[in-house]
Every structure is written in structure tokens, then in C-alpha cells.
Amino acid sequence: MPGNAEFESLVARxxxxxxxxxxxxxxxxxxxxxxxxxxxxxxATKGHQLRDASKVKTWLFTTLxxxxxxxxxxxxxxxxxxxxxxxxxxxxxxxxSVSGLDxxxxxxxxxxxxxxxxxxxxxxxxxxxSYNEIAEILEVPLGTVKSRLARGIAQLQQLLARDIAASQPxxxx
Amino acid sequence: MNENEAxxxxxxxxxxxxxxxxxxxxxxxxxxxxxxxxxxxxxALEVQRAALCxxxxxxTPPAGLKEQIVSEYAATRRxxxxxxxxxxxxxxxxxxxxNFAVLWHPRSLTGxxxxxxxxxxxxxxxxxxxxxxxxxxxxxxxxYLAEHHAPADFKLPAPLEQAQLIGCAATDWRGARVSLxxxxxxxxxxxGSPADLWLFVVDRSAITNSPAAGAPEIAKVNRLYTATWTQxxxxxxxGVAGAEADIKRFL
Numbered sequence: 001m002p003g004n005a006e007f008e009s010l011v012a013r014x015x016x017x018x019x020x021x022x023x024x025x026x027x028x029x030x031x032x033x034x035x036x037x038x039x040x041x042x043x044a045t046k047g048h049q050l051r052d053a054s055k056v057k058t059w060l061f062t063t064l065x066x067x068x069x070x071x072x073x074x075x076x077x078x079x080x081x082x083x084x085x086x087x088x089x090x091x092x093x094x095x096x097s098v099s100g101l102d103x104x105x106x107x108x109x110x111x112x113x114x115x116x117x118x119x120x121x122x123x124x125x126x127x128x129x130s131y132n133e134i135a136e137i138l139e140v141p142l143g144t145v146k147s148r149l150a151r152g153i154a155q156l157q158q159l160l161a162r163d164i165a166a167s168q169p170x171x172x173x
Numbered sequence: 174m175n176e177n178e179a180x181x182x183x184x185x186x187x188x189x190x191x192x193x194x195x196x197x198x199x200x201x202x203x204x205x206x207x208x209x210x211x212x213x214x215x216x217a218l219e220v221q222r223a224a225l226c227x228x229x230x231x232x233t234p235p236a237g238l239k240e241q242i243v244s245e246y247a248a249t250r251r252x253x254x255x256x257x258x259x260x261x262x263x264x265x266x267x268x269x270x271x272n273f274a275v276l277w278h279p280r281s282l283t284g285x286x287x288x289x290x291x292x293x294x295x296x297x298x299x300x301x302x303x304x305x306x307x308x309x310x311x312x313x314x315x316x317y318l319a320e321h322h323a324p325a326d327f328k329l330p331a332p333l334e335q336a337q338l339i340g341c342a343a344t345d346w347r348g349a350r351v352s353l354x355x356x357x358x359x360x361x362x363x364x365g366s367p368a369d370l371w372l373f374v375v376d377r378s379a380i381t382n383s384p385a386a387g388a389p390e391i392a393k394v395n396r397l398y399t400a401t402w403t404q405x406x407x408x409x410x411x412g413v414a415g416a417e418a419d420i421k422r423f424l
Contacts, residue, residue: 030396033234034292034296124185125222
């Protein structure tokens with residue numbers, strides 16, 4: 001097992017981004033805390049098996065994502081969908097201004113995006129992961145990641161545009 | 174590449190990152206330089222992307238999470254170190270014999286099994302389980318668990334016997350059968366939960382670093398206050414959705 005100082009340093013470096021990813025997936029503080037803590041517990045047990053120290057970040061995010069998927073399977077509330085990975089035609093979208101939205105509104109919209117797109121879109125906006133890293137974390141091919149990002153972001157844009165339009169008062173004619 | 178194809182590709186573009194090295198992104202960016210409408214669209218997209226990124230960065234961990242993770246790890250490490258020092262202090266022959274036994278026993282490979290067990294059982298209690306049977310009678314609970322090859326010969330602390338029994342479930346952990354017995358403390362229940370006091374019982378040989386027989390070890394694990402002890406051939410893990418005093422009340 002790594003020493004306390006080494007472990008604390010690792011936690012200090014990664015617990016916040018891991019929590020952000022967990023929260024964006026679960027949208028519940030307690031569940032996000034559990035997932036984050038569970039990830040480090042698994043690291044304490046199995047982290048020594050990782051040979052390449054540069055892969056620590058990816059390893060932690062992959063582990064958290066696996067734990068999240070496992071917990072959803074245990075709850076059996078979320079059926080698994082296999083979506084085709086080819087990039088389908090998407091409608092052209094006009095980016096709407098989202099400056100008035102808060103994080104809960106954004107995450108609420110993200111929750112309505114197809115489930116398979118949610119994790120890549122979260123990692124994209126957390127802004128600390130390259131396409132290759134996202135592919136490693138989610139354990140899918142690079143091309144699939146690019147396709148899921150494009151489709152997931154397009155869906156999110158449409159949902160945000162709809163929410164913003166719905167929240168605006170009707171104009172006086 | 175036409176304008177619509179470029180837009181689809183640029184959706185996943187983040188300026189000042191390696192995204193621009195992607196050949197498709199590079200081609201779409203080149204098109205934006207010669208297409209004023211696409212350039213305006215890209216500018217609006219960037220404003221939106223920056224705002225969404227800022228939203229995600231607003232997610233902040235609750236106070237104390239880091240400390241909780243670190244302290245749980247330190248406690249696990251202390252237990253492991255104590256176990257090691259006990260081994261080292263034994264006479265050489267005994268140490269050799271024990272080392273021989275340890276080498277032949279898989280427990281030497283998984284020093285934090287108890288921590289993982291505790292963490293996963295807490296997640297089960299607070300998240301995703303369903304009771305197999307609901308009853309306030311311990312007799313059918315024991316019968317059900319025995320029938321499903323889960324520990325049924327457990328001994329409840331006297332105060333826990335007085336708690337309101339709700340039901341039970343049989344589950345697995347790393348190939349070992351685990352009994353989950355659900356109670357109520359009498360306090361208001363957490364939203365959506367039928368119970369707020371959970372007892373897990375597993376054969377102690379399934380947990381590599383089970384504590385020695387003695388007073389229950391009390392610790393906070395994720396959202397629950399918990400007590401862990403061994404008695405006979407079983408390891409007991411009791412969790413409560415409440416305060417430290419609540420767990421002590423049932424020991």
C-alpha cells in the first residue's frame with residue numbers, strides 16, 4: 001500500500017475532478033461522494049498493479065466510471081442500449097446563449113441526453129481530457145468517442161435551446 | 174467537407190487543446206477561416222462551450238470529503254501495520270510457519286478487503302438493494318437465509334434484538350454469501366428507504382483482514398456510522414443512518 005503522504009497527495013490532486021465527473025453522472029451529492037471514495041478505496045487495493053504512473057488519472061476515471069455502471073446495473077433501473085457508433089446526420093444547430101443557466105439546469109438537461117452520450121459529454125466539458133483519454137476512460141474506440149461527443153453535444157444543445165425558449169415569457173404582439 | 178459537416182465536427186472542438194490536432198477538426202477549422210458564416214457560428218459555439226465548461230467547474234466537492242477519504246485510508250493502513258508488527262514480534266520459528274501459512278493463503282494479497290467490503294455494503298444499504306422477504310419475525314428470517322445458504326446462525330447484540338425488524342435479503346460478496354438483515358431505529362427514515370439500520374453477516378474467513386474478536390470497531394463509512402466485530406465464525410457489520418450515538422445504542 002502507498003504511504004499516507006503519497007496517498008494524500010494523490011487524493012488532493014484528483015478528488016475534485018473525480019467528484020465533478022461523479023456528480024455530473026449521478027446528480028446526487030451523496031452518490032458522488034460514495035463513488036469518489038470507492039474509487040480511492042479500489043486504488044488502495046489495486047493501484048500498485050498500474051505500471052505506468054502517467055496513467056493514474058485515466059485509471060482513476062475509468063474505475064469511477066466502471067463503478068458507476070456497476071451500481072446502475074445493480075439497481076436494474078437503467079437498461080443497457082447499444083447504439084450504433086457511426087456518426088449519423090445531425091441537424092444544424094445554432095448555439096444558444098447559456099450564460100443565464102446554472103449548473104443544476106445544465107445537468108438536468110444532460111440527464112435527458114441519451115445515456116450513452118452523457119459520460120463523454122461530461123468529460124468533454126470538464127476540459128481535462130483529450131479524445132484519447134476519454135476513449136481510454138470509457139473503454140471505447142477513439143472513433144466512437146468522437147461520434148458520441150458530436151451527437152451528445154448536439155442533443156444537449158437542442159435541449160438547452162428548448163429549455164431556454166420555454167423559460168422566456170411570450171412576446172407581446 | 175461542406176458547412177454542415179464542418180459544424181458537426183466542430184461541436185467537439187475545444188480551442189487551445191489537442192483537439193485541433195485531429196485531422197477532421199483541422200480541416201473544419203480551415204474551412205471556417207474562409208467561410209464567414211461558419212466562423213460566426215464557431216464563435217457563438219465557443220461562447221456557449223466556455224459557459225458550459227464554467228458550469229461544470231462550479232461543481233465542488235462537499236467540505237470534508239478529502240479528509241474522509243484520507244482518514245479511512247490511514248485507518249486501514251494502521252490496521253495492516255499493526256497486524257504486520259504482531260507477526261514480526263513472534264519467535265522466528267512461528268514467524269516462518271506463519272509466513273508459510275500466509276504464502277499459502279490468499280489473504281496476504283488483499284490487505285484492504287475489509288475496507289472494500291464495508292464500503293460496498295454501505296453502498297448497497299444506501300443505494301441498491303431490495304428485501305427478499307419482509308417480516309418482523311426473526312424465525313422466518315433465519316429460515317430464509319439458511320435456505321439460501323447465507324449465514325443464519327448469527328447472534329444479535331441484546332439492544333439490536335429490541336430494534337424493529339423489517340426483513341432480510343441474501344446477497345454475495347466475492348463468492349461468499351452475505352446476510353442482510355434490515356431494521357428501523359424508530360427515527361424518521363431516509364427518503365425512499367424502508368430501513369435505517371442494517372446488519373450484514375458474512376463468514377469471517379471470507380474477509381481477509383477481519384478484526385480479532387473484541388469490542389466493535391466504530392467508524393464512519395461514507396454516509397453511515399458503522400460497527401464491525403467478529404464473533405464465532407462470523408463477521409458482523411452494522412450500519413446506521415444517523416449519528417455515532419445511534420450505532421452505540423444497538424451494541
